[in-house]
Amino acid sequence: MIEASNLTKVFRDRKRGEIHAAAGINLRCQGGQIYGLLGANGAGKTTTLRLLATILRPTEGTALVAGFDIRGQPDKVRANIGFLSTATALYDRLTARETVEYFGRLNGLSGETLRERVEELFALLDIHEFGDRRCDKLSTGMKQKVSIARTLVHDPPVMIFDEPTLGLDVLAARTIAGFIRDCRSRGKTVIFSSHVMSEVEKLCDRIGIIHNGRLLADGTMVELRQRTGQDDLEEIFVRTVERAA
Amino acid sequence: MSLDRIGVIYRKELRDTLRDRRTIISTIVLPILMFPLLTLGFSFVATRSMQKVQKETSTVMLLGEEHAPRLADLIRHAGGIQVIAPAADYSARISAKRLRAAVEFPPDFEKTLGDSSSKIPEVKIYHFEGETRSQVAVGNIRRLLGDYRKQLVEARLAAGGLGREVLRPFETREENVAPPKKVGGNVVGGLFPYLIIFLCFMGALAPAIDLTAGEKERGTIETILASPVSRADLVMGKFLMVFTASIVTAVVSLTSFALTFSLPFLAARELSGGRHVPFSISVPGVTAMLLLMLPLAVMFAAALMAIGLWSKTTREAHSYVSPLMLLVLMPAMAAMVPGFDLNARLALIPVLNVSLVSREVLSGNYPWLQILLVFGSSCVYAAAALSLAVAAFKRELVLFRT
Numbered sequence: 001m002i003e004a005s006n007l008t009k010v011f012r013d014r015k016r017g018e019i020h021a022a023a024g025i026n027l028r029c030q031g032g033q034i035y036g037l038l039g040a041n042g043a044g045k046t047t048t049l050r051l052l053a054t055i056l057r058p059t060e061g062t063a064l065v066a067g068f069d070i071r072g073q074p075d076k077v078r079a080n081i082g083f084l085s086t087a088t089a090l091y092d093r094l095t096a097r098e099t100v101e102y103f104g105r106l107n108g109l110s111g112e113t114l115r116e117r118v119e120e121l122f123a124l125l126d127i128h129e130f131g132d133r134r135c136d137k138l139s140t141g142m143k144q145k146v147s148i149a150r151t152l153v154h155d156p157p158v159m160i161f162d163e164p165t166l167g168l169d170v171l172a173a174r175t176i177a178g179f180i181r182d183c184r185s186r187g188k189t190v191i192f193s194s195h196v197m198s199e200v201e202k203l204c205d206r207i208g209i210i211h212n213g214r215l216l217a218d219g220t221m222v223e224l225r226q227r228t229g230q231d232d233l234e235e236i237f238v239r240t241v242e243r244a245a
Numbered sequence: 246m247s248l249d250r251i252g253v254i255y256r257k258e259l260r261d262t263l264r265d266r267r268t269i270i271s272t273i274v275l276p277i278l279m280f281p282l283l284t285l286g287f288s289f290v291a292t293r294s295m296q297k298v299q300k301e302t303s304t305v306m307l308l309g310e311e312h313a314p315r316l317a318d319l320i321r322h323a324g325g326i327q328v329i330a331p332a333a334d335y336s337a338r339i340s341a342k343r344l345r346a347a348v349e350f351p352p353d354f355e356k357t358l359g360d361s362s363s364k365i366p367e368v369k370i371y372h373f374e375g376e377t378r379s380q381v382a383v384g385n386i387r388r389l390l391g392d393y394r395k396q397l398v399e400a401r402l403a404a405g406g407l408g409r410e411v412l413r414p415f416e417t418r419e420e421n422v423a424p425p426k427k428v429g430g431n432v433v434g435g436l437f438p439y440l441i442i443f444l445c446f447m448g449a450l451a452p453a454i455d456l457t458a459g460e461k462e463r464g465t466i467e468t469i470l471a472s473p474v475s476r477a478d479l480v481m482g483k484f485l486m487v488f489t490a491s492i493v494t495a496v497v498s499l500t501s502f503a504l505t506f507s508l509p510f511l512a513a514r515e516l517s518g519g520r521h522v523p524f525s526i527s528v529p530g531v532t533a534m535l536l537l538m539l540p541l542a543v544m545f546a547a548a549l550m551a552i553g554l555w556s557k558t559t560r561e562a563h564s565y566v567s568p569l570m571l572l573v574l575m576p577a578m579a580a581m582v583p584g585f586d587l588n589a590r591l592a593l594i595p596v597l598n599v600s601l602v603s604r605e606v607l608s609g610n611y612p613w614l615q616i617l618l619v620f621g622s623s624c625v626y627a628a629a630a631l632s633l634a635v636a637a638f639k640r641e642l643v644l645f646r647t
Contacts, residue, residue: 055470056641075473083471089464093264094257105253106472150468 001189002029002052002158006061009047009213021047023213024061029191029206031157034184036204037193038237044213045193046085049162052191053083066158066189079107082151085162092136096127096146099135100153107154121149125179141172148179159183161192165199177203197233207233209240216244246481250474254482262452262486271451272490276444276498280505295377302327303345303382306335313350313368316393320348323389326382339373345382347371358397426527430608435581437531438603440502441495441538442577442596448494449546450566453487457553458562466644476638480550484634487546495535495542527609534603537616540623541599545573547630554637554644572596580604592618595626 007025010018021044029035039045050056052063054074063070066080090099100121104114122128125145130138135146151159161180165173180203183190194200200207207224209217217224217240221233230236262268304327310317321328329344338344349369357363370386373379402411421428460466469479549566556562576597579585587601598619605612637643 053471055467056645075475078471079473081471085467087464088468088471090468091257091261091465092463093261098257098260102253102257103472106250106474108473 001031001067002027002035002063002065002191004028004048004052004061004063007048007051007058007063008060009051009056010059020213022051022058025210025213025215027208027215027218029189031189032184032187033189033205034180034203035189035191036200036207037191037210038195038197038200038207038233039193039210040195043210045195045210046087046162047213048210049083049085049160049191049193053081053160054078055083066156079154080156081158081160082154082156083160083162084147084151084164086164086166087162088147090135090143090146090150093134095132095134096138096142096149097122097131099146100149103150104153109154117153117155118149121152125149140168141175144168144172144176148176156188158189159191161190163193163195165194165196173199197237201233209237211241211244214244216240246475247478250478251482251485254474254479255485258452258456258483258486259489262455262490265455268451268455268490272448272494273497276448276494277501279498280501284505298377298381299325301325301378301381303378303385304329304343305382305386306331306338306344306347308335308347308349309352309354310350312352312354312356315355316350316390319393320386320389323385325385336371339371339379342373342376342378345372345379346386348386359401424609426530427609430527430530430604430606434604434607437607438534438538438580438600439574439577441499441534441603442541442600443574444498445491445495445538445542446545446549446570446573449487449491449542449549452490453546453549454553454556454559454562454566456483456487457550458556458559459553461554461556461644462558470644477635480631480635480638484546484550484631487550488542491542491546495538527607530607530609533606533611533616537599537602537606537620537623540620540627541596543627544595544623544630547627547634551630551634551637554634576600587612587615587619589615589618593622595623599623 004025004027007022008020009022010020012018023044025044025048027035037045037048047056051058052065052070054065054070054077058071065077068076068080070077091102094102097118100118101114104110104117109117122131125148127142127145127149130142135143138146159180161176164176164180168176177199180190180192184205192203201221204221206218206220208215209224217227217236219227224233224236224240225231228236228239230239302325305320306329307317307320308331310331317328320326332338335344335347339347347370349371351366351368354366354368357366368390370383372383398412399409402409423431460469470476548569552565552569553559553562556565573596576594577600579597580600580603585601587598587605591601592598592615602612602616602619606616
């Protein structure tokens with residue numbers, strides 16, 4: 001489960017002054033649910049997810065991820081999440097197998113357990129064919145599969161995806177979408193960010209609309225429709241943002 | 246801190262680095278080739294080209310030849326010199342490299358040579374300073390003039406009934422009394438530490454930047470930061486890799502250096518019929534020096550990592566490192582400056598202290614108090630640099646600088 005309360009991140013910039021990239025965000029996402037964070041570029045999606053993944057430290061507020069506090073137990077939080085974003089690249093000079101094994105070892109797996117887990121993931125994601133090829137020789141779709149295997153190697157209960165389909169072709173994006181659904185069916189807590197309305201509408205159980213670092217609306221698709229009187233998610237998004245302005 | 250995780254990170258970084266062609270070239274290939282290429286290769290090329298230049302005929306102009314017919318005749322018939330007709334634009338021709346040198350004889354040069362009442366005549370040689378071919382011509386002319394001068398002196402001594410010993414009433418002979426190890430330490434005492442300091446730095450440079458700024462550039466830093474590994478473990482694993490590269494470079498370079506210089510040295514000993522050549526390197530001295538270098542290598546690895554981490558790209562990191570290289574090399578060179586000796590104050594200045602104390606231990610002197618001071622202060626600097634790298638890894642501003 002993910003439970004954020006008053007999650008705030010302020011960056012200080014010499015030219016622009018204080019930037020509230022995340023301003024008092026409260027959200028809740030349960031196991032077996034997909035939570036979609038919808039927002040334009042620079043809305044604060046990445047910062048929020050980085051805070052949940054303990055890559056950044058909050059200025060104020062906190063969050064519980066898989067029962068661990070992001071402020072007090074960041075190592076435990078990271079041991080219980082799988083984090084995937086467009087910025088999480090692979091090591092070019094390692095093979096797909098070496099990459100997944102490396103992250104498995106960092107998560108405390110070793111020996112036969114690690115070998116079996118890697119085989120299982122390679123079979124699940126169809127990686128065997130290129131498993132011993134260096135990552136710099138893989139196509140974007142292949143890399144994405146290796147990245148997924150990397151995030152799943154320790155079978156974490158919480159998955160965090162930051163714009164996972166950005167820059168991918170239709171087929172690669174479908175693989176990711178299928179994988180996210182699969183995570184939900186396995187009872188994992190999934191939170192992901194996107195600015196693609198259709199993607200969010202298709203995948204998510206709950207949607208949070210984020211703008212200028214603030215979570216403006218939060219609820220199921222039905223709840224959002226009721227609140228705004230709009231049917232289409234794009235209209236819901238625009239209406240919510242305009243109302244807040 | 247988890248030793249297991251540090252080990253996992255270290256092994257991964259080692260594997261990754263061994264597959265990076267650029268790092269292999271700068272850590273292993275370049276240090277192996279540097280000394281043979283720089284010394285043997287350069288001296289071979291320099292000797293060959295010098296021999297070629299010396300074999301060439303130099304064009305020389307004689308000005309006022311009529312005042313020194315005998316000497317002019319000697320020059321004309323000397324090998325390697327071609328005398329051309331005098332002209333007023335001789336200096337322009339020398340500057341344009343069309344003429345190597347011009348020799349000007351004063352009026353009545355040969356007539357006044359034996360005349361003790363007149364002023365000592367002066368022969369002028371016009372040349373192009375620093376131009377190799379012009380200097381070769383000047384050397385040849387000097388040799389001819391010297392021979393001619395010697396002939397005149399000997400003739401005058403003979404005329405006065407005096408022997409050659411008048412000019413050389415006694416001989417001198419020098420003899421070394423210092424033990425060979427001290428001689429060796431003194432000869433290489435300045436150069437050796439400088440080279441090792443330089444190579445430790447260079448060995449750490451490429452991997453330190455690749456494992457920090459390189460990771461940022463390639464987008465893998467966020468991947469690793471999202472794993473459960475602590476920042477301190479991450480820095481230690483990466484640091485150990487950079488430190489390994491630094492040590493490997495120093496060891497490989499030292500071996501290459503030893504082979505490059507010992508082979509001609511052994512050949513010289515063989516040619517001299519096995520005579521005792523008063524030169525040897527003290528093994529305890531070299532060992533002590535290498536031990537003193539260890540905290541310095543730690544400091545370099547950690548400081549370079551902190552710089553790499555601060556930079557957005559590898560290119561930016563390299564631009565920060567260039568001035569730092571000067572800061573390292575200048576104190577490292579201090580050991581080669583004669584009369585610059587270690588004292589308690591200098592023992593606290595990083596790089597300079599190790600450089601100076603290395604010269605002492607290589608010469609067989611062990612000033613224990615100063616050695617301890619140097620080692621202690623170097624360890625403090627190394628720890629500070631390492632803390633800086635760990636702190637940089639913990640700062641979001643540094644990791645996500647855009």
